[in-house]
Amino acid sequence: MTNNQLTWMIGGSQGTGVDSSALLFGRACTLGGLYGYGNREYYSNIKGEHSYFMVRVHQKIIHSPLSKPDLLATFDAETVIRHALSVNVDGGIIYNSELSNVKLTDIPTLEHRVLEDLVTYLDNNKLEHSVNGILEASRRNGVHIYAIPYGDLLKEAASTLGEPKLSNLTRMMNTMAVAASFGLLEFDLSVLDSAISRTFHGKSKIIQLNMTVGKSAYDYVKGKYASGFQYKLKKVQTEEKRVFLQGNQATALGKLVGGCRVQTYYPISPASDESDYLEANQILKINPRRLSDSSNVEKTTYLEKNGGSVLVLQTEDETAAITAAIGAALSGARSSTSTSGPGFCLMVEGMGWAGINEVPVVITYYQRGGPSTGMPTRQEQGDLRFALHAGQGEFPRIILASGDQRECFYDAVHSFNYAERYQLPVIHLIDKTLANSTATYPMFDLSGIRIDRGAITNGENLNNLSSGDKTYKRFLFTEDGISPRTLLGTKGGVFWNTGDEHDEYGHITEDPVVRVRMMDKRMKKLETIDHEVPIQERLTLHGNEESDVTIVSWGSPKGAIIDAMDALNDENIHVNFLQIRMINPLPSENIISVLSRAKKTIGIEMNYSAQLAGWIRESTGIAIDHHVVKYNGRPISQDEVCDSIKKLVKYDAPKRLVLTHGT
Amino acid sequence: MALKLTDLKTSVHNDWCPGCGDFGVLNAIQMSLAEMDLEPHRVAVFSGIGCSGKIPHYINTYGIHTLHGRVLPYAIGAKLADPSLEVIAAGGDGDGMGIGAGHMVNAGRRNVDICYIMFDNGVYGLTKGQASPTLSLGLKTKSLSGPNINEAINPITLAMASGYTFIARGYSYDVRQLKELIKKGINHRGSAFISILQPCPTYNDINTMEWHGGQDRKDPATGKAMPRVYRIEEKGYDPSIHSGDADELNKKMQEVNSLGNQLGDEIPIGLFYSNETIPTYEERVAERLPNYLKTPPAKQQVSGPSGEPVADISALLDNLCMT
Numbered sequence: 001m002t003n004n005q006l007t008w009m010i011g012g013s014q015g016t017g018v019d020s021s022a023l024l025f026g027r028a029c030t031l032g033g034l035y036g037y038g039n040r041e042y043y044s045n046i047k048g049e050h051s052y053f054m055v056r057v058h059q060k061i062i063h064s065p066l067s068k069p070d071l072l073a074t075f076d077a078e079t080v081i082r083h084a085l086s087v088n089v090d091g092g093i094i095y096n097s098e099l100s101n102v103k104l105t106d107i108p109t110l111e112h113r114v115l116e117d118l119v120t121y122l123d124n125n126k127l128e129h130s131v132n133g134i135l136e137a138s139r140r141n142g143v144h145i146y147a148i149p150y151g152d153l154l155k156e157a158a159s160t161l162g163e164p165k166l167s168n169l170t171r172m173m174n175t176m177a178v179a180a181s182f183g184l185l186e187f188d189l190s191v192l193d194s195a196i197s198r199t200f201h202g203k204s205k206i207i208q209l210n211m212t213v214g215k216s217a218y219d220y221v222k223g224k225y226a227s228g229f230q231y232k233l234k235k236v237q238t239e240e241k242r243v244f245l246q247g248n249q250a251t252a253l254g255k256l257v258g259g260c261r262v263q264t265y266y267p268i269s270p271a272s273d274e275s276d277y278l279e280a281n282q283i284l285k286i287n288p289r290r291l292s293d294s295s296n297v298e299k300t301t302y303l304e305k306n307g308g309s310v311l312v313l314q315t316e317d318e319t320a321a322i323t324a325a326i327g328a329a330l331s332g333a334r335s336s337t338s339t340s341g342p343g344f345c346l347m348v349e350g351m352g353w354a355g356i357n358e359v360p361v362v363i364t365y366y367q368r369g370g371p372s373t374g375m376p377t378r379q380e381q382g383d384l385r386f387a388l389h390a391g392q393g394e395f396p397r398i399i400l401a402s403g404d405q406r407e408c409f410y411d412a413v414h415s416f417n418y419a420e421r422y423q424l425p426v427i428h429l430i431d432k433t434l435a436n437s438t439a440t441y442p443m444f445d446l447s448g449i450r451i452d453r454g455a456i457t458n459g460e461n462l463n464n465l466s467s468g469d470k471t472y473k474r475f476l477f478t479e480d481g482i483s484p485r486t487l488l489g490t491k492g493g494v495f496w497n498t499g500d501e502h503d504e505y506g507h508i509t510e511d512p513v514v515r516v517r518m519m520d521k522r523m524k525k526l527e528t529i530d531h532e533v534p535i536q537e538r539l540t541l542h543g544n545e546e547s548d549v550t551i552v553s554w555g556s557p558k559g560a561i562i563d564a565m566d567a568l569n570d571e572n573i574h575v576n577f578l579q580i581r582m583i584n585p586l587p588s589e590n591i592i593s594v595l596s597r598a599k600k601t602i603g604i605e606m607n608y609s610a611q612l613a614g615w616i617r618e619s620t621g622i623a624i625d626h627h628v629v630k631y632n633g634r635p636i637s638q639d640e641v642c643d644s645i646k647k648l649v650k651y652d653a654p655k656r657l658v659l660t661h662g663t
Numbered sequence: 664m665a666l667k668l669t670d671l672k673t674s675v676h677n678d679w680c681p682g683c684g685d686f687g688v689l690n691a692i693q694m695s696l697a698e699m700d701l702e703p704h705r706v707a708v709f710s711g712i713g714c715s716g717k718i719p720h721y722i723n724t725y726g727i728h729t730l731h732g733r734v735l736p737y738a739i740g741a742k743l744a745d746p747s748l749e750v751i752a753a754g755g756d757g758d759g760m761g762i763g764a765g766h767m768v769n770a771g772r773r774n775v776d777i778c779y780i781m782f783d784n785g786v787y788g789l790t791k792g793q794a795s796p797t798l799s800l801g802l803k804t805k806s807l808s809g810p811n812i813n814e815a816i817n818p819i820t821l822a823m824a825s826g827y828t829f830i831a832r833g834y835s836y837d838v839r840q841l842k843e844l845i846k847k848g849i850n851h852r853g854s855a856f857i858s859i860l861q862p863c864p865t866y867n868d869i870n871t872m873e874w875h876g877g878q879d880r881k882d883p884a885t886g887k888a889m890p891r892v893y894r895i896e897e898k899g900y901d902p903s904i905h906s907g908d909a910d911e912l913n914k915k916m917q918e919v920n921s922l923g924n925q926l927g928d929e930i931p932i933g934l935f936y937s938n939e940t941i942p943t944y945e946e947r948v949a950e951r952l953p954n955y956l957k958t959p960p961a962k963q964q965v966s967g968p969s970g971e972p973v974a975d976i977s978a979l980l981d982n983l984c985m986t
Binding site: 027030031074195198233238240241242243244245250253256257258260261262264272281282283284285286287288305308309310312315316317319320321323324325327328329331332333334335349350352434440444446449451452453488489490491492493494495496497498499500506508611620645 | 675702703704705707709712716719720721724725726727728729730732733735736737738739740741742743744745747748765766768771824840894900910922948951952954955958959962963965969970971973974975976977978979980983984985986
């Protein structure tokens with residue numbers, strides 16, 4: 001019997017509610033006191049193509065998917081055909097008994113390669129090319145098959161409710177698949193009911209329908225099959241407050257609390273979910289009691305009465321998105337834009353301009369499969385080098401890479417603080433895995449969040465700034481490279497900006513002496529950042545410092561690595577993990593001190609050429625021993641990390657290992 | 664205290680060619696700001712790239728010399744973050760009709776309260792005289808190796824189609840009228856588009872000051888030049904939309920298109936179109952965000968003295984909380 005550890009998968013045609021049912025499953029598990037991690041895989045398509053959602057459930061916090069599901073919940077034929085053969089031994093498949101005879105060739109969305117592989121497999125096993133054949137193959141693999149007459153159950157529920165139209169509502173099959181799973185797992189039906197109420201908040205009719213069909217599927221499966229299934233979920237009592245959210249939401253929430261007041265964007269997968277969330281929540285609740293000077297009653301009342309809001313501006317393209325965000329930043333709003341690789345291509349000229357004019361702007365960069373349009377809805381970390389080097393000439397930029405949803409939240413705040421403190425563009429690197437996966441975390445702690453707006457000057461202190469000069473110099477030469485800035489509209493603070501090289505006032509110059517001083521001033525900021533930013537915001541060493549083996553990675557593979565380290569500990573394999581969070585400026589000295597202690601180093605990245613490893617070698621001279629890379633567009637799973645570490649630790653296998661799991 | 668013209672000048676050396684039409688535009692902008700008594704810190708002049716792109720450096724206001732073609736999104740971003748700023752955008756014909764045409768069109772449909780001044784000389788001057796998007800088909804200006812192979816874009820009709828609510832054509836050697844147009848454009852509630860015929864004495868040897876002034880066609884009776892440009896207000900033309908109903912708009916649109924297309928021997932200059940019946944983008948935003956005009960994004964206090972955030976996201980987190 002396996003309690004409270006399960007990998008569950010649901011699939012179906014896009015547009016039929018697969019996401020909703022997976023989120024329902026995840027919410028119910030979280031409500032039942034368990035931790036969930038859900039990963040969504042979908043095509044760049046609106047309706048018809050196959051999508052699936054894997055939800056992993058555990059009693060402890062988890063951050064990554066596993067390669068194979070224990071329980072596959074289906075209500076269409078394609079999901080059975082695509083995923084049945086990947087179900088773990090002793091696992092189960094729930095399927096619609098009315099679809100047994102659907103043939104492989106009846107599914108137009110199966111790629112030729114998938115079809116050919118399946119046909120070969122079925123022929124070798126002398127099985128028919130149908131759902132039945134696939135299910136028989138699974139049965140022979142030791143997987144339990146559970147038939148559910150979805151249509152009959154819907155009809156029954158329809159007559160119970162006196163709603164004859166209900167039997168046509170195939171969307172209800174989603175909830176039924178979730179409920180059937182719960183029946184098999186003997187999980188408390190009441191948590192599903194509360195999850196349904198939460199999901200369809202305020203729509204009492206829909207809630208009732210879902211609960212009714214859910215109960216009928218739950219009872220049917222529990223009575224008929226549950227005793228034979230070895231995986232079970234049990235409610236866990238907990239006092240801990242927990243959130244269940246996606247990376248795009250976590251990032252948006254970080255922006256809201258971090259003071260973002262202008263967000264610009266042009267629609268692009270997988271970045272625009274974040275802007276949509278911001279726009280849906282653009283009116284902010286302001287809590288003036290948070291202000292230390294809340295004794296100023298007039299001000300407090302004013303703030304409370306007028307509130308705050310975020311202007312979300314959808315532009316005509318990404319060039320406009322970044323330049324409008326820069327314009328807004330010049331006026332004084334904390335401004336950001338969100339995009340993915342193709343959009344970032346268009347933003348490069350704007351970012352360079354922000355670099356030479358020292359404008360604080362945040363670019364939230366959701367990486368996806370490249371090059372070009374690549375794989376718009378699939379994962380890859382292929383843009384580290386692009387983010388690092390994009391733009392003509394040289395200018396300082398900060399690149400921050402989050403490793404999980406919680407880091408997305410806090411790094412969104414950090415990004416604005418760095419941008420304003422150091423007056424430069426900050427690229428916050430996220431990827432599709434983080435954007436679209438949903439995970440349970442203990443409620444975020446807001447008490448430590450601080451906003452640092454950097455050196456903004458106005459009014460009376462303007463004249464003292466420029467050592468004897470009567471007029472304000474926007475680009476005053478300073479020791480640390482940072483010149484106090486004014487916001488557009490500040491009296492006495494008039495300045496000029498130009499994409500040309502400029503003097504301290506911001507006027508065009510081609511003078512070689514001023515050029516050198518201005519370049520030095522700008523680039524000096526990288527040193528200032530290197531000295532000032534606390535190391536815990538730049539890298540994290542997970543695990544035992546003394547381990548002989550050190551994994552080096554960045555971004556979303558963090559989840560699979562952390563989970564794998566736990567699993568490997570149980571097998572007495574001990575590794576530590578150096579997670580790089582600030583890609584630029586790279587905390588080279590600390591990296592050197594960690595890597596030089598390790599006997600063996602393993603880089604793990606979701607790209608072809610191990611880009612971070614290359615950047616580390618360039619910056620520190622240290623070559624990482626082994627590269628584990630993945631670029632098939634699917635996320636790295638815990639078991640893939642475990643397997644590769646074992647291979648590399650025990651057998652000193654090849655220098656480069658390519659991971660390929662995923663459907 | 665009223666502003667003097669000198670208050671709006673900088674000490675930066677002006678490196679435009681002698682006789683450049685840009686000087687007329689620069690003077691007209693400075694005169695407008697002085698007459699409107701707009702203090703330098705209340706104004707931000709944004710510009711694109713090219714000769715005209717240098718204009719902010721010669722004006723003593725906030726001056727933001729941006730990227731080629733991108734002047735409008737910069738200007739719009741700044742204005743929307745702080746609607747109390749007076750925002751002027753300036754750029755060339757290549758900037759607005761070529762590389763930035765997408766921004767120019769999309770700015771029209773937003774109707775942000777800014778004034779966009781487009782310098783139209785038919786050539787890319789700073790790169791030595793290539794044909795710009797406004798040069799007519801078949802014309803061969805000085806540095807072209809052959810006649811222009813492209814049709815011209817008409818800035819006025821494009822502005823009309825794009826939704827600008829104030830559309831004017833000026834002429835850089837009629838500084839008096841231009842100054843009035845710019846003042847009106849700044850005062851206009853919504854996006855104002857002023858296309859300025861502005862001869863390039865170095866590279867456009869066809870549409871010259873003499874050509875605009877009709878030096879090549881003298882009245883046989885008097886022997887005087889018959890200028891091609893004429894002021895439309897002196898012909899009793901009414902540019903205003905009064906009721907905003909569909910019939911009135913259609914009729915006016917036809918008139919404006921017809922005026923815009925007159926670029927031959929009779930070139931009307933002046934205000935062609937002014938429509939304040941359409942809400943500005945800021946007004947549309949304010950309908951969604953009640954605090955917007957009082958505390959726009961740039962004016963919102965986001966943190967307390969110790970940096971503590973003022974935004975309270977606990978309700979949003981509670982929505983995602985599963986306990």
